[in-house]
Amino acid sequence: MTPSGDNVIYAENLTKTFGAFTAVDHISFSVSRGEIFGFLGSNGSGKSTTIRMLCGILMPTSGYGCVAGHDIATEPELIKKSIGYMSQKFSLYGELTPYENLRFFLGIYKVPARQWEGRIRKAIEMTHLSEIKNRLTKDLSQGWKQRLALASSLLHEPEILFLDEPTSGVDPVTRRHFWNFIGHLSRNGMTVFVTTHYMDEARNCDRLVMLNKGKTVISGSPSQIIGSTCPDRPNADLNDAFISIMS
Amino acid sequence: MSWLRIRELIRKEFIQLFRDAKSRRVLIVAPIIQLLVFGYVVNYDISKISVALLDHSRTPESRELTTAFTGNGIFYIKEVFNQNQMEKLLLEGRTDLGIIVPPDYADTIRIGTTSEIQIIVDGTTSNMASIRVSYAMQVLERLNSMLLQEFYPLHLTYGKIDNRLRTWYNPNMDSRYYFVPGIVAFVVMLISLLLTSIAIIKEKEAGTMEQLIVTPLAPVEFITGKTIPYAIISLVQMIAITIFAIIWFRIPMNGSIALLFFATCIFLMSSLGLGLFISTVSLTQQQAMMSTFFFILPIFMLSGFVFPIANMPVIVQWIAYLNPLTHFLIILRGVFLRGAGISVFWPQITALIIIGFLLLSGSVWRFKKRLD
Amino acid sequence: MKTKTISAVARKEYYHLIRDFRSLYLAFAIPVILILLFGYALSLDVDNIRVAVVDYDRTDLSRDFLNSLSSSPYFLITGHLRDLESVSTELDYGRITLAIVIPPGWTGMIRSDKIAPLQIILDGSDPNFSNIARTYITAFVDRYNNRLFEDYLNRHTLGKIKPPLEGRIRVWFNEDLESRNFIIPGIIAIIIMIVGAILTSLVIAREFENGTMETIRSLPITASELLLGKSIPYFFIGLTDVLIAVLMSQILFGVVMKSSFLFMILASSLYLMVALALGLLISSVTKSQLIANQGAILLTYLPSLLLSDFIFPVTNMPKILQILTYLVPATYYVDILRGVYLKNLGFSEMWPNYAVLAVMVLMLMSLNIVTLRKEGL
Numbered sequence: 001m002t003p004s005g006d007n008v009i010y011a012e013n014l015t016k017t018f019g020a021f022t023a024v025d026h027i028s029f030s031v032s033r034g035e036i037f038g039f040l041g042s043n044g045s046g047k048s049t050t051i052r053m054l055c056g057i058l059m060p061t062s063g064y065g066c067v068a069g070h071d072i073a074t075e076p077e078l079i080k081k082s083i084g085y086m087s088q089k090f091s092l093y094g095e096l097t098p099y100e101n102l103r104f105f106l107g108i109y110k111v112p113a114r115q116w117e118g119r120i121r122k123a124i125e126m127t128h129l130s131e132i133k134n135r136l137t138k139d140l141s142q143g144w145k146q147r148l149a150l151a152s153s154l155l156h157e158p159e160i161l162f163l164d165e166p167t168s169g170v171d172p173v174t175r176r177h178f179w180n181f182i183g184h185l186s187r188n189g190m191t192v193f194v195t196t197h198y199m200d201e202a203r204n205c206d207r208l209v210m211l212n213k214g215k216t217v218i219s220g221s222p223s224q225i226i227g228s229t230c231p232d233r234p235n236a237d238l239n240d241a242f243i244s245i246m247s
Numbered sequence: 248m249s250w251l252r253i254r255e256l257i258r259k260e261f262i263q264l265f266r267d268a269k270s271r272r273v274l275i276v277a278p279i280i281q282l283l284v285f286g287y288v289v290n291y292d293i294s295k296i297s298v299a300l301l302d303h304s305r306t307p308e309s310r311e312l313t314t315a316f317t318g319n320g321i322f323y324i325k326e327v328f329n330q331n332q333m334e335k336l337l338l339e340g341r342t343d344l345g346i347i348v349p350p351d352y353a354d355t356i357r358i359g360t361t362s363e364i365q366i367i368v369d370g371t372t373s374n375m376a377s378i379r380v381s382y383a384m385q386v387l388e389r390l391n392s393m394l395l396q397e398f399y400p401l402h403l404t405y406g407k408i409d410n411r412l413r414t415w416y417n418p419n420m421d422s423r424y425y426f427v428p429g430i431v432a433f434v435v436m437l438i439s440l441l442l443t444s445i446a447i448i449k450e451k452e453a454g455t456m457e458q459l460i461v462t463p464l465a466p467v468e469f470i471t472g473k474t475i476p477y478a479i480i481s482l483v484q485m486i487a488i489t490i491f492a493i494i495w496f497r498i499p500m501n502g503s504i505a506l507l508f509f510a511t512c513i514f515l516m517s518s519l520g521l522g523l524f525i526s527t528v529s530l531t532q533q534q535a536m537m538s539t540f541f542f543i544l545p546i547f548m549l550s551g552f553v554f555p556i557a558n559m560p561v562i563v564q565w566i567a568y569l570n571p572l573t574h575f576l577i578i579l580r581g582v583f584l585r586g587a588g589i590s591v592f593w594p595q596i597t598a599l600i601i602i603g604f605l606l607l608s609g610s611v612w613r614f615k616k617r618l619d
Numbered sequence: 620m621k622t623k624t625i626s627a628v629a630r631k632e633y634y635h636l637i638r639d640f641r642s643l644y645l646a647f648a649i650p651v652i653l654i655l656l657f658g659y660a661l662s663l664d665v666d667n668i669r670v671a672v673v674d675y676d677r678t679d680l681s682r683d684f685l686n687s688l689s690s691s692p693y694f695l696i697t698g699h700l701r702d703l704e705s706v707s708t709e710l711d712y713g714r715i716t717l718a719i720v721i722p723p724g725w726t727g728m729i730r731s732d733k734i735a736p737l738q739i740i741l742d743g744s745d746p747n748f749s750n751i752a753r754t755y756i757t758a759f760v761d762r763y764n765n766r767l768f769e770d771y772l773n774r775h776t777l778g779k780i781k782p783p784l785e786g787r788i789r790v791w792f793n794e795d796l797e798s799r800n801f802i803i804p805g806i807i808a809i810i811i812m813i814v815g816a817i818l819t820s821l822v823i824a825r826e827f828e829n830g831t832m833e834t835i836r837s838l839p840i841t842a843s844e845l846l847l848g849k850s851i852p853y854f855f856i857g858l859t860d861v862l863i864a865v866l867m868s869q870i871l872f873g874v875v876m877k878s879s880f881l882f883m884i885l886a887s888s889l890y891l892m893v894a895l896a897l898g899l900l901i902s903s904v905t906k907s908q909l910i911a912n913q914g915a916i917l918l919t920y921l922p923s924l925l926l927s928d929f930i931f932p933v934t935n936m937p938k939i940l941q942i943l944t945y946l947v948p949a950t951y952y953v954d955i956l957r958g959v960y961l962k963n964l965g966f967s968e969m970w971p972n973y974a975v976l977a978v979m980v981l982m983l984m985s986l987n988i989v990t991l992r993k994e995g996l
Contacts, residue, residue, distance in 0.1 A: 055460075055461045056460070056616070057457060058617060059617055076616070077463055077465075077616075080461055083461065085458070087458060089454045089457075091454040091455050091458040092455065093259065093453075095262065095263045095266050095267065096262055096266075100262060104255050104259045105462070106255075107254065107255025107258075108255060108256075108459070108462045108463075108464050109463070110249055113251070162461075267907075270909060270910055273913045277913055277917055280917065281917070284925060284926075285925065287937050288931045288940065289925075290932070291746045291747040291750060291932070291935065292935060293750070293935070294935065312784075337791060338962055338964065338968070340954075340957075355783075359783075361781045361783065361784065361785050362783060363786075363787045364787065366788045366789070367789050367790075368790050369791055370792050371793050371800075371957055371961055372801050373663065373793055373796040373797055373800070373801065374664060374665070374747060374798055376790065376793070377665075377751055377754070377796060378751055381754035381757070384758060384761075385757065387786045388761050394784070398783070405732055405768050405771035405772075406729035406734070406735065406771065407729070407734055407735070407764045408684075408734075408736075408737045408763060408764055409736045410737055410739060410757060410760040411737060411738050411739065412739040412740075412741060412753065412756070412757070413738070413741070414740075414741045414742075414743035415710060416710075416742055416743050422746040422747075422935075425746050437916070438913075441913065442909075445908070445912075449909070452828070529641070530639070530641075531639055532821060532825075532908045532909075533639060533821045533825070534639055534641050537645040537646065537818065538645060540813055540817060541649055544649070544652070544809075545656060548656055548661055549656070549660070549661075553663075553930055554660075554661040554662065555745060555748050557667075557669065558665070558666075558667075559660045559661070560659060560660055563659065563660035577713070584744055585744075
């Protein structure tokens with residue numbers, strides 16, 4: 001694997017340690033443009049740490065990573081222009097209304113002011129936020145908050161979207177909508193990097209990496225993974241694959 | 248630096264600060280209460296000295312001594328009848344001085360010898376005690392020359408020094424004139440420091456910092472966007488309480504308002520810079536507030552606000568000159584009381600600019616766009 | 620109340636403190652810094668008043684006058700200036716506090732039994748300092764006049780006349796008139812307030828802000844257990860701070876207690892409990908760390924600094940503030956400490972103060988419990 005023009009995300013032996021604890025242990029993978037790429041693993045397997053390294057929030061201890069053509073260790077600020085990020089923990093301003101939150105991030109991304117109204121309207125329509133746009137964000141339900149966070153990460157029309165556990169704590173119907181929406185983004189050429197611990201969701205990804213204790217366990221498309229782990233069971237799903245790997 | 252980003256940061260900060268009714272009230276009410284309380288509390292003017300008088304002599308002569316004290320207007324005399332009573336009053340802190348007139352007082356002075364008047368002073372608050380004692384001694388001194396005139400009606404004008412003392416700058420030595428300008432500075436500093444010291448932590452604790460880190464926002468833009476809102480709030484507070492101080496406490500304002508405003512602006516650079524610096528190096532609000540307190544106490548004590556810098560050991564004086572409040576106080580008091588102009592203050596102004604610049608750039612430098 | 624629950628809460632708060640190493644270390648550094656500052660650097664006592672002189676007379680008498688001035692420990696002659704104009708600049712820059720101008724022909728007037736004016740200019744801007752400076756210089760001139768009077772009497776062979784009165788001054792309680800001796804007890808009160816109330820004012824607000832209050836509500840824990848558990852770690856930190864302050868002021872500065880250490884510890888524990896209860900109450904009422912902190916400063920730190928008769932004399936305040944001081948716990952505590960440090964007063968004399976502090980603890984804690992019960996605990 002080498003970083004090529006098509007590989008918008010590329011990682012080689014990426015490692016992160018916190019003191020004596022190794023959160024991410026020599027992980028390598030690459031993601032091509034327009035792909036929905038999934039990171040699958042239980043809590044504490046190193047998914048969030050990896051995503052945070054790719055977004056420039058954490059500095060890798062060793063290894064090499066490259067996002068949108070820039071080194072994650074030396075040029076994080078250049079990466080930040082072309083990515084959108086939605087954190088696992090809700091991280092918008094509770095004292096502001098959804099409308100004010102969106103406006104704030106448009107300013108931070110230096111989107112020219114004449115485009116603001118259009119972008120905000122579009123984001124609100126896409127994520128069906130119109131009925132709550134003037135309430136205080138901290139009073140919204142979890143589902144609304146997730147949608148708002150997604151809307152805000154798309155405002156500046158990024159090339160690559162990083163979603164850290166976007167559907168945790170959300171009801172199944174909203175989750176279905178959510179994945180439909182991600183499929184729609186990917187068809188329009190956006191690369192989506194998503195982490196989850198729901199096996200059924202991971203089916204929607206083009207390719208997957210399964211993590212355990214900071215190490216890659218297996219990688220490939222969902223059907224490849226099922227095929228190689230449970231070759232004798234035609235009806236097996238990712239859950240079965242996961243169990244058979246773990247045992 | 249992008250003005251667009253900074254503008255939106257400022258707008259956001261103001262919405263956060265003023266949307267909550269409670270914090271709105273804190274921002275407006277806190278400085279006024281502090282100014283009022285401080286203004287009345289900080290007062291070293293002696294208007295009353297309470298005296299427990301034990302008169303063993305009980306003669307017209309000793310009553311003359313009592314009148315000499317009461318005639319002064321400052322001394323409030325309470326007569327006691329034995330030593331125990333006086334000791335009890337002193338122990339309980341209910342009298343400042345005890346005066347004992349000996350039984351043979353009248354006889355002694357009449358035969359032309361010296362009678363000893365005992366003055367017992369509660370030395371607990373030593374500075375006030377020294378002043379009270381010397382007031383009492385002045386009364387005795389005056390009585391002395393009166394008695395001499397009375398006993399020796401002969402020509403007794405000896406060559407003596409006439410003490411023509413004049414007080415400059417604050418002729419009535421009104422504590423308020425001296426302290427209120429300092430209080431204005433301290434109150435504004437306290438609030439701006441506390442607000443900014445948690446300005447960045449708040450984002451860390453709420454998780455919003457993570458979202459900001461993944462944006463292309465530059466540290467200097469972030470720090471500027473955090474400084475300006477608090478600078479505006481502090482300036483408005485400063486103007487409001489200065490006006491309040493001038494009207495309410497009738498503080499004379501002899502100097503230039505423009506100079507005062509300019510000095511406030513450069514002083515706020517240090518105050519906000521220190522707050523932001525604390526905020527960038529702290530992890531929790533508790534930590535930030537403890538750090539603020541760690542700084543605010545020496546800043547208050549080593550500024551010449553209450554304790555004269557000239558009285559400090561030389562090394563501590565050096566530290567006092569690193570303190571932005573020291574310089575600001577010199578300017579404030581100079582402008583208010585003496586009406587001094589900018590030419591006198593260039594060392595202070597230079598010092599404030601350097602300290603403020605260092606602290607602000609320190610916070611830009613220490614602010615890491617990473618979470619580890 | 621279950622001790623197990625309390626100790627679990629206390630342990631959780633303890634871990635929180637230990638992890639937050641810097642807060643803990645600051646909680647111990649603050650008393651050290653304050654005691655050092657007040658012991659070494661800060662004093663309200665005045666010595667070395669800086670004086671500049673202009674001597675237009677230049678005779679033996681004027682030189683004698685200035686010599687006796689500079690031999691006094693209170694005055695320091697910083698320079699002989701040539702004219703009034705330079706006096707004015709020295710005063711403007713704040714380099715001197717006093718200026719003394721001896722006019723020409725001064726000695727001649729005294730020798731011919733006339734009254735000789737002496738011009739003294741005092742910088743009145745700092746009232747505490749200038750008040751003391753004024754009384755010192757006035758007393759000095761009075762004393763010098765007495766000497767001139769004796770000279771006069773001797774010259775006219777009237778030497779047997781003596782002044783009728785002489786004041787004999789005895790200082791009680793703070794015999795050396797050191798401001799350190801009364802400021803250090805006040806500083807201990809401030810330290811306890813900072814550690815006790817400012818630190819704890821964040822403790823419950825933090826649970827509300829982080830949403831962990833929801834979890835606490837669902838646990839079988841009562842309001843009083845939560846409060847006790849939260850206060851215990853801070854209680855020990857506060858007590859350690861008191862010990863640091865007491866030992867430092869005794870060893871480094873010789874500030875010693877006249878009464879028993881036992882009264883000191885008893886009073887400090889009570890006062891510390893008041894501080895903790897106040898901090899926690901502010902925390903549960905405001906539910907926000909920012910407002911709690913501002914509130915704590917306004918309600919605990921500033922009153923104990925300003926209204927406890929520690930730096931600023933209460934007797935000089937307007938009546939309404941004097942009445943307010945009775946609501947400030949530090950008033951009672953500082954009073955006890957001054958009794959212990961300066962006056963050898965023990966429990967039998969000071970019990971009303973202890974009682975007031977105890978009542979304050981009970982009232983604040985009950986208010987606190989009521990507040991938290993309303994929050995569903």
